[in-house]
Amino acid sequence: MMVVGCGMDRSSRIAEDRPLRLAFITCAVDAKFFEPVKKGMRDASEMMGVQADFLGTEGVDIPVQVEMVRQAARDGYDGIALNIIDPEAFDDVVQEAIDRGVPVVGFNVDDHASPNARLCSVNQRLYEAGRTLASTLLPEIPEEAHVLMTMHDEGVSALEDRLRGLQDVLRAKGVRWTVIVTGNDSAKGAERIAEALRQHGDVRFVLGTGQSDTEAAGLALEKHLPGRGYWSAGFDLSDTTLRLVKAGVIRCTVDQQPYIQGFYPVVQLALYCRYQIQPSDIDAGAAIIDRDNVDAVIRLTQEGYR
Structure with missing residues (x-):
């Protein structure tokens, strides 16, 4: 046939x-x-x-x-x-x-x-996913706050679209932002984020747009600023990101x-x-993963499905 x-x-x-x-x-x-x-x-x-x-x-x-x-x-x-x-x-x-x-x-x-x-x-739907994350976090971000936003690479439309979605929602509260590129190595990215937070002493929130920079933000806060009122959120799943979600360092992450x-x-x-x-x-x-559902997602990542 x-x-x-x-x-x-x-x-x-x-x-x-x-x-x-x-x-x-x-x-x-x-x-x-x-x-x-x-x-x-x-x-x-x-x-x-x-x-x-x-x-x-x-x-x-x-x-x-x-x-x-x-x-x-x-x-x-x-x-x-x-x-x-x-x-x-x-x-x-x-x-x-x-x-x-x-x-x-x-x-x-x-x-x-x-x-x-x-x-x-x-x-x-990347722009819409950025809006989803920002809308979820909006009640916890004060008016006219200064936020650090991260991208792991330049020139990737997915990250730019998510970033634009985040910004379009947060703009309604007069939120200001500083954007940095962290690179794909989350350990090195954590050091870049920590340095940016030292330079911008009024920043308490870090919002990522991709996997490695979201992980890097959590690592930076865990290592350099534990217990001092900082938190981060972002996109995608990794073992480290899920561990930090469970610990409350990363407030939530968006699964694609x-x-x-x-x-x-x-x-x-x-x-x-x-x-x-x-x-x-x-x-x-654009599923939100937080402390309420992270345990089930951890199991599914171990099986290779998430």
Whole structure:
């Protein structure tokens, strides 16, 4: 039995006994954040009977990531899941892949600011997630407070969108902010945050936008300012972040459910390639994790699902 190949204009057909080959292409490929994404990808690949490879750059390097998309299409991958960390840089290469009959879906970060031929995306609604976190914290932040805001990298639209969401809500109370870039090493980031807090003596709250800087903020407060009325909050899950949530150092963190960001793109690409079932956008959510529910989430992270 033969099944239809991926592209609508693709004349080739894919034999049922030849597994589909899918490529996930991301930045910071070895970052701990992507472990649940990889598990979701592997679980869905087994369920759907496909082969999926998790590829990417070691750090944020957009030109190299763009070229990896181009190379994956040349290498005969049947579908691509792409972490679209820049709203414009991937537009042309995604169109090139589509024109070659290779469908592209987004995962983790979508392109929402410019035309893009990708078929759909599975990701958190990032600006809205920033607003969700700020709205949760708003009653605890005084009028006209000075807040430290952190990003672990520059030039990542996901972090910029969350930051903008935070700021748009906090602006209503006249909150001021100082923004710093911490880097992806949470231990080094903790020292940068501690130094920033020393420079800005009126700051008592640190709000992160990503995994490593959220973890870094908690480590900075735990090491340098314990029991002095400081707290932080931010995004994503790690063992350290969850430990600090349980300890009350990090007030809360927002989970974007990375497992489904690996799982659903495999299902979508497989169904599209085999049966031309059109993929659709999926919101990965913005669940607040605090001391009330952290124990259950810790168990699920140990199992690789959160």
